[in-house]
Amino acid sequence: MGQPSFVSRKQAFLEKYFSGESIDYRQIISLFTPILIDQAFLVGLSLVNTAMISSSGVEAVSAVNMVDSINMFLISTFIAVATGGTVVVAQYKGSGNEPMVSKATASTVSAVFLFALCISALVGVFHMPLLNVLFGNASPDVLGNAQIYLVGSSISYVGIAVQEAVCGALRGIGKTRASLILSLIMNLSYVILNIILINGLHMGVLGMAISVNISRYLAAVCSLFFLAKIVTNTNSYFRLRELVKVEVTMLKRILFIGIPFAAEQMFFNGGKILTQIFVVSLGTYALATNAICSSIAVVLQIPSSALSLTAITVVGQCMGRRNIADARKLTKSFLWLSSLSFFLMAMLILPMFQPLVGLFHPPADIVDDIFIIMVINAVAQVLLWPISFLLPSALRAAGDSKFTSITSMLSMWLFRVVLGYILGIVFHFGIIGVWIAMNCEWGVRSLVFLWRFRGEQWYKHRLIEPASAD
Incomplete structure (x- = not known):
């Protein structure tokens, strides 16, 4: 007999590590x-947007980065609730209880x-x-830009909330292609508007704030x-009128996952904001x-x-069938694949450092720190991120x-925040010390989640x- 072909070996590998009964x-x-x-x-698109706003000066970049840390803190809380919906939808989908998939979807969007x-x-x-408490030490120009961007961002929260809730539910039932289309609608429109308002009309941070609102509410309408x-034409039996019905039992199931995750995101991103305060004290170049x-x-x-997002759907559907082995x-297969992907991405990105960092027009004084x-x-x-972030996604599912x-x-506040302050401020390692502290915190998380x-x-x-109980 001849040697197995490459195609047959690949298929055997995929069957062994990425297939199961579920x-x-x-x-x-x-x-x-x-x-x-x-x-x-x-x-x-985020890189393109950052590069575009860089043309408005270091103050604009710093303001957007500061406000985005607040945005991440706030938006992540309702994305966390949406993730609770993803898990519940995925488990109902895995159990074959299609009518409850529709109720879970509606409850997710409403909540x-x-x-x-x-x-x-x-x-x-x-x-x-809020800005004065968190970033009062920033320069007046940075604070002025930050005020414009924060107000504009806050108006857009409802738009991105609806889009994220719908996309989360679609991922739960395996309709990731529809989720992709919605995301592309939002983000491509955002970039196009930024090109017009920032590069064309030179509106700076105000232009970015206008763009984010138009793109997010456009995505919200398209999501509904x-x-x-689309979902009506599947077995999920979804109807928009279900959005106005509050299913208390379903809401409890979603919040059982969503509220702890939202609290985690608040504390986690709150720690990031506190770290950002350290960075503000290091100056505009550090920002x-x-x-x-x-x-x-x-x-x-x-x-x-x-x-990590795929794992939520896959593990959720496996647990809906109560198939622990799968x-x-x-x-485990996702963890190994994730580490491999980090290695390959590093080998691709690091040789391109100069042209990549050039997109941001950085002052020459900070280029060496960026590379380090x-x-x-x-x-x-490569070593720590998959266990620190992908594994808890699977556990949460x-x-x-x-x-x-x-x-x-606990790991965020006991290690990243405290160690970041000690290394960055007390021992004067600056922004490099803050990043080393973050990587050390990943190591602590990894040990606990593996256990x-x-x-x-x-x-x-x-x-x-x-299904019979519902």
């Missing part, structure tokens, strides 16, 4: 590919909408005290259209270095971020939300009832 590798690839494209567009509306109102009223027209390094670091995360096996941070972070991402959230909150995954408690949660 789902096979073809389904996983069909889930993963649109999410990967979505993540690539998100990061690529996230109300959550975002409250946050938007609070930020709109208290935007200036997708639910009404610009942090902004540029953050933008480049996210590029390396593109495949792994897509795997959930454990596929999580990039190298340190690239190594840490199994219903283990409280443990993952508490671990993330949890090796045990049995993470899969003993019963998030949904069997």
Whole structure:
């Protein structure tokens, strides 16, 4: 007999590591590919936007970076609630209970909408005290730009909330292609508007604020259209009128996952904001270095971020069938694949450092610091990021939300924030010390999550009832 062909060996490999009784590798690839494209567009467009606003000066870049840390803190809370909806939808989909998939979808959209509306109102009223408390040491020019961008961002929260809730539900039932289309609508329109308003009309931060509102509300309208027209043609039986019905039992299931995750995101991103305050005290150049390094670091995360989102759907559907073996096996495969993707991305990006960093027009004084941070972070991402972030996504999809959230909150505040202050401020390592502290915190998270995954408690949660019970 001859040697097996490359195609047959590849298929055997995929069958062994990425297929199970609950789902096979073809389904996983069909889930993963649109999410990967979505993540690539998100990061690529974010780089383009940062590069565009860089043309308005270091003050504009610093202001946008400061406000985006607040935006991330706030938006992540209702995205966390949407993730709770993704898990519940995925588990109902895995259990075969299609009518409950529709109810879970409607409850997700309603809950996230109300959550975002409250946050938007609070930020709109208290935007200036918020900026003064967090970034009062920034220069007047930076604060002025930050005020414009924060008010504009707060108005857009409801739009992105609806879009994220719908996309989360679509990912839960495996419709990642529809989720991709909605994301592209929002982000491509955002970039086009930024080109017109920032580069064309030279409106600076105000132009970016206008762009973000138009693009997010356009995406929200399109999201509701997708639910009404596309999901209706499947077995999910969704109707828009279900959005006005409050299913208390369903809401409790969504919030069982969503509230701990939202609390985690608040504490986690709150720690990031506190770290940002350290960075503000280091000066405008440190702020610009942090902004540029953050933008480049996210590029390396593109495949792994897509795997992390895919894992929620895959593990959620496995747990809906109560197939623990599949959930454990596929999580392990995703972790190895994520580390490999980080290595490949680093090998691709690091040789392109000069042209890539040139997009941001950095002062020559900070280029060396940017390169040092990039190298340190690239190594840490290969070894630690998948276990620190992808693994808790899988645990959360199994219903283990409280443990993952508490671990993330404690590691953030006990290690990243405290160690960041000690290294960056006390020992005068500056922005490099802040980034080293972040990578050390990943190591702590990794040890705890690996210990949890090796045990049995993470899969003993019963998030949904069997189909017959509903």
